Structure formats: C-alpha cells, structure tokens
Amino acid sequence: MKVILASDHGGVNLRKEVADVLNELEVEFEDIGCDCESSVDYPDYAIPAAERVANGEFDKAILICGTGIGMSISANKVKGIRAALVHDLFTAKVTREHNDSNVLCMGERVIGPGLAREIARTWVSTDFEAGRHERRVSKIAEYENK
Numbered sequence: 001m002k003v004i005l006a007s008d009h010g011g012v013n014l015r016k017e018v019a020d021v022l023n024e025l026e027v028e029f030e031d032i033g034c035d036c037e038s039s040v041d042y043p044d045y046a047i048p049a050a051e052r053v054a055n056g057e058f059d060k061a062i063l064i065c066g067t068g069i070g071m072s073i074s075a076n077k078v079k080g081i082r083a084a085l086v087h088d089l090f091t092a093k094v095t096r097e098h099n100d101s102n103v104l105c106m107g108e109r110v111i112g113p114g115l116a117r118e119i120a121r122t123w124v125s126t127d128f129e130a131g132r133h134e135r136r137v138s139k140i141a142e143y144e145n146k
Contacts, residue, residue, distance in 0.1 A: 003029040004058040006045040011064030014108040046074035054080040068107035096126035
C-alpha cells in the first residue's frame, strides 16, 4: 500500500503524528507538506494529492487541515475520489468497510493527536467489505462517469 500525506498550515502538527503511525505500520508514504505555519490554501495540497490517488500512483491519501472540511470538499472534486471526514474510530472503520473511502480527512483543531493516530491506524488497516456495499459504491462511480 502506498499513501500520500498532505496538510495545510492548520494540520502540520497532526500530519507529523500520522507520519509516525505510517512509519510504525511500515506503510510506504510520501509527505507532500506543507512545512510552514504561515497561511496556505488547502486546495493546493488536497487536489494534487487526490489526483495522484485517482491516477493510481497512490492507493490512498490522508489529508489534514484545521477542521478537515476544506480538504474533504477539495478532494471530493476529483473524479474517483471518495474522501471521508472522520473524527472518531467507528466512522474510520466503517468508511473503509462500507464506502471504500480512498482519502481520509481530519481536522487538527477538532481532534487531538492520540485520537488522530488511532483513526489513521484504523483507517489504513481496514479493508473494504465489498458485497452489498460494492453495489452502492459502483453507483457513485457510474454517476461520476456520466
């Protein structure tokens, strides 16, 4: 599995925590920043990361901003992306099992580092169940392809 990791200025610290988790899990990843705390625009990080997932260069992305909202909205504009904004362990698990999400979004101003680490660990380690869920995810892809 290959993961691309990105944040804007509002998610720098949490992104470093998530990078530690990916290292612990021995997941191959690329961190594309940002590496500053001065204001940057979240679409400048979310869209390129999502495009690299959509084109198959990476299997998944983890995107972090202040709330996770801007990253999730931006990533979901990319065809083939199913970005999920997650703030708890249950939805981290279910969005993989039921929705086959390929982008995880979190907010540094919303959750603490311990919970973010567990969310990332859960999301990366959970597989898509397929079955009845595959039909539903396929309907999304069919709509996108119209």
